[in-house]
Amino acid sequence: xxxxxxxxxxxxxxxxxxxxxxxxxxxIGFAVLAPELFSSPSGIFVGDFPAFYSAGVLARQGExxxxxxxxxxxxxxxxxxxxxxxxxxxxxxxxYPPYVALLCIPLSWASPSTAAFLFTxxxxxxxxxxxxxxxxxxxxxxxxxxxxxALLLLFAPIFVGVTGGQNVAVSCFLFLFALLAxxxxxxxxxxxxxxxxxxxxxxxxWLFRQVLGGLAVGLWLFKPQLALPFLVxxxxxxxxxxxxxxxxxxxxxxxxxxLLYGVRWPAAWFDIAAHYSEAHLPGSAHQxxxxxxxxxxFAREFHLFPEEVLVQRVLWLSGFFSLLGFCLLxxxxxxxxxxxxxxxxxxxxxxxxxxxxxxxxxxxxxxxLHTVFYDLGxxxxxxxxxxxxxxxxxxxxxxxxxxxxxxxLFSRSAVSFPCFFLLSLIFLALYLWNLxxxxxxxxxx
Numbered sequence: 001x002x003x004x005x006x007x008x009x010x011x012x013x014x015x016x017x018x019x020x021x022x023x024x025x026x027x028i029g030f031a032v033l034a035p036e037l038f039s040s041p042s043g044i045f046v047g048d049f050p051a052f053y054s055a056g057v058l059a060r061q062g063e064x065x066x067x068x069x070x071x072x073x074x075x076x077x078x079x080x081x082x083x084x085x086x087x088x089x090x091x092x093x094x095x096y097p098p099y100v101a102l103l104c105i106p107l108s109w110a111s112p113s114t115a116a117f118l119f120t121x122x123x124x125x126x127x128x129x130x131x132x133x134x135x136x137x138x139x140x141x142x143x144x145x146x147x148x149x150a151l152l153l154l155f156a157p158i159f160v161g162v163t164g165g166q167n168v169a170v171s172c173f174l175f176l177f178a179l180l181a182x183x184x185x186x187x188x189x190x191x192x193x194x195x196x197x198x199x200x201x202x203x204x205x206w207l208f209r210q211v212l213g214g215l216a217v218g219l220w221l222f223k224p225q226l227a228l229p230f231l232v233x234x235x236x237x238x239x240x241x242x243x244x245x246x247x248x249x250x251x252x253x254x255x256x257x258x259l260l261y262g263v264r265w266p267a268a269w270f271d272i273a274a275h276y277s278e279a280h281l282p283g284s285a286h287q288x289x290x291x292x293x294x295x296x297x298f299a300r301e302f303h304l305f306p307e308e309v310l311v312q313r314v315l316w317l318s319g320f321f322s323l324l325g326f327c328l329l330x331x332x333x334x335x336x337x338x339x340x341x342x343x344x345x346x347x348x349x350x351x352x353x354x355x356x357x358x359x360x361x362x363x364x365x366x367x368x369l370h371t372v373f374y375d376l377g378x379x380x381x382x383x384x385x386x387x388x389x390x391x392x393x394x395x396x397x398x399x400x401x402x403x404x405x406x407x408x409l410f411s412r413s414a415v416s417f418p419c420f421f422l423l424s425l426i427f428l429a430l431y432l433w434n435l436x437x438x439x440x441x442x443x444x445x
Contacts (some may be wrong), residue, residue, distance in 0.1 A: 013143065013389060018149035024153055024367070047164025049116045050077045050084065051092035056104030065261065067094070067101055068272045080112045095276040097269055098257040099223050116165065123162045127152060127169040130381065133176045151384065151398060156405035157420075158381075161374030167223070168377040173262050174220040175378060176385060179357050182213035182222075182242060207241055214242030218249025225368040226378060229326060229360050236333055237353060268420045277370055278311050287373045287412045287420060289365045291325075292318040294421035298325060324365045329363060355435070358386040362431045366424040373409065373420040380405075397430060 027249050052074040058067050066072050073094055078085040094101070106114040127149065134140045134148035152172070153159050160169030183206050217234065218220060220227035234243040271429075277292070285296040295318045299305055305313045333356050361382025365371045380401070387394045404426065408419035 007116040013147050013395070015149045020154055021146060024159075032251045042204060047160075047166065048092050049119055050081045050112075051082060051094040052104045052165070053077075053094075053107055053115055054120070055094040055096070055101040056106070056108035057185040059098075059101040059260075060105045060108045066259075067098060068269075068276075074143075080218055092282070093276060095263065095273055096222065097224065097253070097254040098261045098265055102256055102260075103222065119165065120163060123169040126173045127158070127162055130169065130173045130176055133173070133180060134385070136180055139390060140388060143158075143389075147389070150386070150391070151402075152377075152381070153398075154402045155377065155380045156402070156409045160409065161377055164374070166374045168374045171220065171223060171226055171375070171378050172305070172381040173218045174227075175230075175361055175381060178213045178220075179385065180211050181216060182212065182234075182239060182353070182357075183209045210239055210241035211245045212244030214239070215249060217242065218246035221246075221250050221253055225370060226364050226375065229364050229368070230357070233332060233333075233357060233360060236330060236337070236356075253337030266353075273370070274315070278315060281311050281314070283373065284372065286418050288320070288371065288418055289373060289376045289379075289424040290371045291322055291421075291422045292369050293418040297418050319369060322369055325363070325367045329360070329367075354386065356381040358441075359431065361385075363426050366421075366428060373412070376405070376420055376424060377428070379421040379424060383427060383431060386431075387438070394434075397434075401427070401430070 022241050051073070054073050055067065057080070058072060059074050070091075070093060074091040077091045084090065107119060107245065109115075110118065128145070131145040131149035131152060135143065135145050140148050147377075153162070158168060158172070160166075170177055181323050217227060217230050220230070231243070231246055234246060254266070261268075269325075280293065281296055285293040287293070292314065296311070296314045299310060337352065359382075362379045365375045365379050368375075383401075384398060389398070389399075390393050404423055
């Protein structure tokens, strides 16, 4: 279809993007100037931020051994965020690995309001960087970065995650950066007898891209439930330098926490994370995107297990089926990769790699255990990165997903059904349907 015949032409997408961005800027500015009109006394910028701030305070004060104490976390948050104590008496628990608390220490050097503002500005800057990376993809290459930026902010999990004190923008940026940085298999000159300057430059560039992509995946280990599935992809595609770089960053994370928390901290943290999931599952299942949230809803509604063992059974079963799902997915990838080598008309290795990378991005919020609604932003970026805005169908699908995301957001407290779990299933179904219609291709440079 010709550009001028499309419902969503470049000009219309540009005007829509400017309208969306202008509305968002006005909303955020209004929240800063008139915070009393919002649910939180600190305006739109607080959200889940107290969890990160309290972790930074406890780490700076040398209380890392008691970092996961609910009483201490609540005490610190009530001291620096008094509106939490004046409300229902709740607090935002911190359950990230201990090295994330060390990364939060610079936040504690500023006042809570200043730190929250700077944290939000940082997340907006990272999201802007993600939009710039989108302009390296074919469906967006002829468009301004304002178009992907507006389309990303139109998606409720990303908007709420960025303005609500979460780090979904960092996950989106590292996912897309690694996708663009990682090279497709081996350099063309591998095995050649020629050692001329051009060959050496190609090999050096190939090694640099491998290391750069691996570093991005390694940095992403601040959220291991999302990053670990991509480490397996590096192994599957035999990107050894990328795998070494990612494991190197992971080793630095481990050592930084081991210095203050002991060498056995992973086992202790895993036990704490399991208790955290068990304690908070009944209250947060309605806003989860994973099998854990969906499984808890169906098990409770249909009385599949006795009430006293309901949470434990759901945790074990969802963990088993999540692991099984990932194993089946990687087995399918390995089988397809093996068939590629003997196919008469094989797909380009880059197209296959891009398709699998984006597929894991769509599936990870569904199969990873503790993923909340803002983590669905990763699936949104993966979907938009692979299918883009190349035709009216893609734009219509993305706008429909954005509308559904806002409906799910506003109804998550009104209904007990895990709306975002259903939305993650819709993402997977749309991805597979579009993949069947369009096939694998290479949207990157």
